[in-house]
């Protein structure tokens with residue numbers, strides 16, 4: 001990918017809201033806040049995050065534990081709603097969508113990979129991957145065919161009938177990735193996808209993300225590990241709920257990250 005794709009897009013008269021989406025933007029947040037209330041205590045997990053991610057970008061989000069990375073990913077993935085501010089997904093103001101529209105856009109556009117895999121323990125790989133298709137009413141035969149195809153694409157063709165506890169950590173993560181991909185989303189959000197994996201398996205999983213990116217998907221990966229962030233083309237650092245830095249990765253600049 002060329003560096004030009006990271007240049008800011010100039011607002012046009014067709015897109016009068018300068019804070020809102022511009023052509024090519026897929027994820028745009030403006031002054032996004034998330035405040036968790038627990039009894040009489042308030043935690044400002046996000047304090048005015050402004051982000052602009054273009055279609056086809058590969059972004060890593062880094063930052064210390066508790067800085068708000070998962071909170072941000074949950075908002076981007078429409079799994080939670082902000083306390084304040086705006087979020088546009090593929091040009092749609094998410095706060096203006098009703099529940100059905102939100103479920104539809106989330107199902108169609110987003111594949112979410114969780115750190116802890118979130119697989120059903122008693123279900124086979126095949127069934128785990130079929131689940132999102134069951135939720136959106138895909139007919140059984142098509143469901144199975146699609147789940148098989150995507151499991152094969154992550155090299156798990158021989159592990160379709162295994163349950164999570166009969167798989168290695170890397171294989172479990174690949175099932176979770178297959179599940180995120182089964183609806184052919186254009187955006188893949190992964191929260192610490194290699195957090196529980198050894199370094200060799202991590203390289204394998206990141207290879208998979210490279211392939212998805214090369215196919216034109218937008219990828220956002222949260223990671224603690226600078227080596228993993230280097231796979232991305234752009235690295236955003238979050239500190240205390242705000243964006244502390246936003247820079248091209250060494251894959252683009254040829255230099256190691258400064259943090």
Ligand SMILES: Nc1ncnc2c1ncn2[C@@H]1O[C@H](COP(=O)(O)OP(=O)(O)OP(=O)(O)O)[C@@H](O)[C@H]1O
Nearest residue numbers: 036037038043045064065066067068069070071072
């Ligand atoms: N459901 C919740 N209720 C109350 N506070 C929360 C909740 N979820 C997160 N927090 C708080 O919000 C802050 C940000 O949490 P978050 O999970 O986003 O951090 P993180 O950057 O993902 O950290 P880690 O790297 O450890 O996963 C933390 O201080 C956390 O304690």
Ligand SMILES: [Mg+2]
Nearest residue numbers: 069070071191
């Ligand atoms: Mg987290």
